[in-house]
Amino acid sequence: MKLAVISDTHFGDPDCLLATFKDLSSRSDPIIGSRYEQFRQAAGQDNDFLVVLGDILDFSVCSYRESFEVARTFFRQIQKDGIAQSIIYVPGNHDADVWHLYEYEVNVIRRIAAGKNAHDFLYSVPGVLDGRSKTPGVQFRLHGIKPSPNYRYGYGGTFIDSITLESQSDESCTGEVLNFALAYPNLYLLTDQGSVLLTHGHYLEEYWSMLGEWALEIAGKDMGITGIPTIRELVEINFPFNQLACSGAGQAGPLTRNVILPLQRDARSRDIKRIERYLDGILARIDKLIPGRYVIDEIVTDALLRQLRSRIIDTILKIEPTRFNEKFVHEAHVQERFKRYFRSCCAELKEIEPELTDNPNRLVFGHTHRPISWQIGGLEGAPAFSTGTGRQVHFCNLGGWLSNYGAKEFCGAEVLTFDSDSQVFRSERIE
Incomplete structure (x- = not known):
């Protein structure tokens, strides 16, 4: 199994360096950006998966039209270049509505259209990639979601698969569908050296987890949550603020x-x-x-x-902004928030992979737009979060693909790759 991982492309934002608009004033004529060729070379070809770890489309500062038009240009290009067979999409905060749209489609719209009762939202659907050398073939699953033989890796068929299609004047479409599997908010990669937690990282920031923290402190007993909240509970409780600051703030016209x-x-x-x-x-x-x-x-x-x-x-x-902030991962409140989130993640992984004896020992995230390269675990100086139990979780940050608020500065991005045959991770800095 081969995969490449990126985050924080922010398609639709005029400062995006992977794909943007040729005419920024009218937000029209989307084109591939100046850093795409470097991304293509770093990601390689014939990957089984391209994992995109959130803030891929930016609904908080761009319209749906703008975001999806630029994203179409990017995904059609990676299709043309043979970057990956399938996409694993783990939404973040700026594109939380991709997850909400998926939930509406699968649990409400399709079922009502078929004369069935609507289902409640799932809120959390963790993904698991088994990249251990003893595992035959490519093993990927979305916990609780039945795979379909209609798709190469078991998942696809939702609205976003068609993002690579383009309608013509005669109402036909050009292009081929690209299968997407959506996981939220976590993806777990199992390797011979232990498991890796991949997530966007917004739940490490106060705003995106604040409602949950306050609600648990003030009314935890009333909600029936007295111990470690599950990941689903965290997503449910933080849903109002997350939706407000995503499309709620970004699609409000004037x-x-x-x-x-x-x-x-x-x-x-x-x-x-x-x-x-x-x-x-x-x-x-x-x-x-x-x-x-x-x-x-x-x-x-x-x-x-x-x-x-x-x-x-x-x-x-x-207030120090999280984006482009080198100090963010070192701040005490972030370290404490990681410990709480990590405990919930460990419980989630234990539920879906009960035979595992160890908790994740690596973390891959984005959100801050400050890249931190993948380093060998245990290497002196390798960045790590403490779990509060005497263990450390070494982390890699994938940076982002935006220039710094319209300035010439580009803080950089990481393209992380993994090959299950060699069990080797590689991280390449794009500057």
Whole structure:
């Protein structure tokens, strides 16, 4: 079995270096980007799988049309170049809606169209790649999903398989389908040296896991969760914020174009004029909602709101963005969040592969856009997270394929490859 792994392509974002629009002003005529040839050479050909670890399409800053048009150009090109037979897609935060669309299609739309009852969402479907040398052939499965003999590796047939097709004026289509298997939020790779956890990495950041952390702390008993939450429970609880910040914020028309995106840019550049103006408007609305019978009530309320305003501004100015942040993986709250997430992952892997005696000893993720090369486990200086039980999990970060907010700087990306015959991982830096 051969595979290549990348993350954070952000198709639709004008700063994407793998595929973008030729005409950025009109967001039209998608073309292959300046770093594609380096990616092609690093990934190689005739892989069984290309694993894409999230933030592949970017629905939080681009329209669906823009994201899917650019993605089509990329996936048609890798098809033409023979990069991989099939795609394993593990969505992240900017493309969480790919997972939601899959859930709607499989559990609601198809079933209602066939006269059947809708199913509840699955929320979590872990994938397992068995790359151990003793394993015959290519072994891949989605836990709880029955494979089909209609597809080379057992999975396909959902809407995204057709992303490589292009309709013609006579309503026919050109191109061939490309099979996708969707796993969320984790993919496990079993090797002779132990198992590897592959995930996008957004659950290591406070925003994307905050609702779950707060809910478990405040109302864990009421929800019936008193121990380690399952991965499914984590996905379920964090669903509202994840959907809000994905398509909820990215598909809001003038609110997205003229308010949300400018606010994001201002926050990155520490320009708080617009932020202060909007915050003053919000606090003024809050002030009107607070009843006050006496002058002293108004004085106290105004003082509290001024204090709140000051604290919010101070907090915004102190926030370090996760993207392009070299310090992110070293921050204490990230280290603690990894320990909690890792415990849930270990329980998930034990459930789906009960014969395994060891927990994952390697982690591959993206999200931060700061690449960290794959290094031999145990090598002095190799980056690692502590599990809190005396063990370490060495990690590799795949970086990202965006230039730095329109600047000339490109922080780099990693293309990770694995061959089950040799049991060798290779990581190639693209700069």
